[in-house]
Amino acid sequence: MALLEVEDLRTYFKTREGEVRAVDGVSFSLEHSKMLGIVGESGCGKSVTVLSIMGLVQTPGRVVGGSAVFQGRDLVQLKGRELEDVRGHEIGMIFQDPMTSLNPTLTIGTQLTETLRRHLGMNKDQARKRAVELLEEVHIPNAARRLDDYPHRYSGGMRQRVMIAIAISCNPKLLIADEPTTALDVTVQAGVLDLLHELRSIHEMGVIIITHDMGVVAETADDIIVMYAGQIVEQATALDLFDRPEHPYTEALLEALPQVEGEGIREGRLRSISGRPPDLLDPPPACRFAPRCAYAGQDDCATVPPDLREIRPGHWVRSSHPTSERAAAPVGAR
Amino acid sequence: MLKFIIRRVAWTIPVILLVIFMTFLMMRQIKGNPFQVTERAVNEATQRTLDRKFHLDQPWYIQYAYYVKGVFTANLGPSLVQRDRDVNDVIKDHFPVSLKLGGLAMLWAVLVGIPLGIIAALKQNTKLDYAVMAVVNAGYALPNFLIATVLIYLFAVKWREHTPFPTNGWGGWETWVLPAAALGHAPMTFFARIVRGSMLETLQQDYIRTAKAKGLRWRRVVGLHVLRNSLIPAVTAAAPLLGFLITGSFIVEFVFGIPGIGRYFVNSVTARDYSVTMGITILLSMIIIFANLLVDILYGYLDPRTRDVRT
Ligand SMILES: Nc1ncnc2c1ncn2[C@@H]1O[C@H](COP(=O)(O)OP(=O)(O)OP(=O)(O)O)[C@@H](O)[C@H]1O
Ligand SMILES: [Mg+2]
Secondary structure (H helix, E strand, C coil): CCCEEEEEEEEEEEECCEEEEEEEEEEEEECCCCEEEEECCCCCCHHHHHHHHHCCCCCCEEEEEEEEEECCEECCCCCHHHHHHHECCCEEEECCCHHHHCCCCCCHHHHHHHHHHHHHCCCHHHHHHHHHHHHHHCCCCCHHHHCCCCHHHCCHHHHHHHHHHHHHCCCCCEEEEECCCCCCCHHHHHHHHHHHHHHHHHHCCEEEEEECEHHHHHCCCCEEEEEECCEEEEEEEHHHHHHCCCCHHHHHHHHCCCECCCCCCECCECCCCCCCCCCCCCCCCCCCCHHHCCCCCCCHHHCCCCCCEEEECCEEECCCCCHHHCCCCCHHHC | CHHHHHHHHHHHHHHHHHHHHHHHHHHHHCCCCHHHCHHHCCCHHHHHHHHHHCCCCCCHHHHHHHHHHHHHCCCCCECCCCCCCEHHHHHHHHHHHHHHHHHHHHHHHHHHHHHHHHHHHHCCCCHHHHHHHHHHHHHHHCCHHHHHHHHHHHHHHHCCCCCCCCCCCCCCHHHCHHHHHHHHHHHHHHHHHHHHHHHHHHHCCHHHHHHHHCCCCHHHHHHHHHHHHHHHHHHHHHHHHHHHHHHCCHHHHHHCCCCCHHHHHHHHHHCCCHHHHHHHHHHHHHHHHHHHHHHHHHHHHHCHHHHHHHC
């Protein structure tokens, strides 16, 4: 059985202007100890997807449909208190901005130990001892002395390490990292990523990592999901996706990456491709990528929504014009 | 933290000196001399003796030094109008009353206002929130003499058989309730609004999302993570408020016939009792300085970032 099985997840925001379909029928599954990367442009629904799994969507947002079965239990159906027992215990989560993700008025020690005491029933002394070990595990120097410091004494990279320590403190089976390095200084990004991978293999955690940076997931993720406008548009193993991307959007994303000399791996940030993602209040009726797609012609693209189909074993794509079925050049080039 | 407190306390000394100086300066700007007020004019020899006794023949900085010495040795000199009474006596008689009234009003404001703000924020955009805020906003607009009058009318007149509250005077606890409520009403609404606003802001913070993601019980998320941060603005505002409540209760003291210092302060000004006016001014300034000191220390306790910046 998979560790996490997400099925047709839908999260809508009821706003004054109308219903924003931030997550619109997302399905995927994650096996034990595997790593899944979710990539896509800003606003495509990556964060809302994982927040929905955690039951952390803020009003006016609401999970309106679908399921997220984690170790046999559907998190979407769990009651508030049952979900609280899962969060931070069986699923750990870290966020994009470590500067604002820790409470400025409580010591690092308090913020670490409260999770241990809450979920593992440790007493104060046990929790403190464990907290020091955890800080050492995420390579904070002088861990014992730094336990009583407040977050403002820690640098951004160190705060993210603390966030990681908190997230893994109860030995979760799943770690969700929402753009864990985006807000960090370039010089410390690699260190934080290495730490994540190190801990992942030690603790045998499944990991969902969200990123803008293809380089972050290229080498390490097992599977990759590409999201566009609230939907999954391509899903495959990392190797297959980088070798033979099928969706025109994925292609454009990969083409926009600078090639690093001497290495076979493409690295770098997602550059904006021409045009803008659609307004989720009123997305294109059929293929949501059609207005920006170089291959969308006079055919069904504007009228029939493409299904997510398995173009070859393990490789799913939502497009009428995947690379391997394409003979002609882009419409514009003709 | 201790270093921070010591530093902060040390800083109040020059501030107090400055306050005394300003008060002193202002009083000197008033033309004339208390002993030359027409109906009580004295002859020249007496005037000279008086000048000597009160150091009025000395240059101003010597007078200032004498006055500072007086303040720090808690001797504010005699009243110029009331025979046989020192400024100290005036303060001793009337200040405790104002202190108690202001303190009770503050207690009312905090104990009612903060919970109302918390409830309104947690139930944002529900009927409960609207009801609380309607009462608070309406109350905010009413001046305290009106509230005092209404309270007297309702509790001390209309329902006098059923309530123990008298219309005026100052004695047992039943005489404290109505004045404290009247005086504390405005700051109560103020606390409710400020706490509601900062709670709503704090609830949106990333670290609250972190606290939830850790699986903490909602009680702890609100009681520790949200509250601690949302009380900071309320605490900051509390200092001037407390000072204002102790010093600015003149109207309520008047309406309820309470022998507090606010009433006496106003009387001293009209009676040209300069030494009393000065003494009370300095006392009240010191209260405000002290309240600010208290808040800074509390603030340092609530928000650790400020400790590092200032030490
Ligand atoms: N509070 C809200 N009210 C209305 N719409 C919202 C709200 N929060 C999110 N959305 C919608 O959800 C969409 C997806 O947001 P989400 O944060 O998941 O994007 P993302 O893919 O994580 O982007 P980024 O890379 O910038 O983090 C947004 O485009 C926005 O339209
Ligand atoms: Mg995001």
